[in-house]
Amino acid sequence: MFSKACEYGIRAAVYISVQSLEGNRVNVNQIAEKIDSPVAFTAKILQLLTKNHIAHSVKGPAGGFEIDTARMKSIQLSEIVRAIDGDDIYVGCGLGLKECNANKPCPLHDKFVDIRASLKTMLTTTSLHELAIGLEEGMTFLKR
Template sequence: MFSKACQYGLKAVIFLGKESAKGNKVGVNEIAEAIDSPKAFTSKVLQSLSKKKIVTSVKGPYGGFYINKEVCTSTSLSEIVKIIDGDKVYTACLLGFNSCDKENPCPMHDRFVEVRENLKKKLEATTVQVLIDEIGLDFFNFK
């Protein structure tokens, strides 16, 4: 449903939220390992999230990435998805046709309007903090 980049972004934000709550800044290597993502890919995703002020990066020997509690409690999953994937999860054709829309629907278009609307509502109503609170570290490749 979401691109790999978006999945990695969501997992990275949750992982950073857990680590930041303990006062830790985390390097890209550790994040990549924890979310089972290639380092270069993780770096690119974190850069996108940093540009939009979702995560913060600190350079230097005591640096790393972190996320503020305020960001976690005020940022919806929909915002993360939009930063990384845009709104195509709500608009793109389920079957991948370029010409599929309300005026020229594919056979699945009308069947999934409600599903897409519900997905959007759920993502908008769920903050990053909700997932941080509900997901255990056992979901990550964390040592």
């Protein structure tokens, strides 16, 4: 459903959020290890999260990535998806066809409309803080 980059982006944002709640900054190597992602790929994803004001990068020996704990409650998953994958998930064809629309639907079009609407609701109503708290409390996990 999401691109691999988006999956890693969500995982990275959640991990950084947990660390930020504990008052820690984390570096790219730590993040890559915790989300089970290649370091170079993780670095590119972190650039997108930083560019889109989801994460903040601090340079220097005590530097690393952090997410503002006050803003964390207002960062919705939809912001992370948009930063990495754009809005294609809300408008794209379920089969990946270029010409699929209400006038010329693919075989899944009508069923996929409902799935897309439910997905959009989930992404716009789930905060980064909510996911971080679940991870911090041990109710969820990031690595297999």
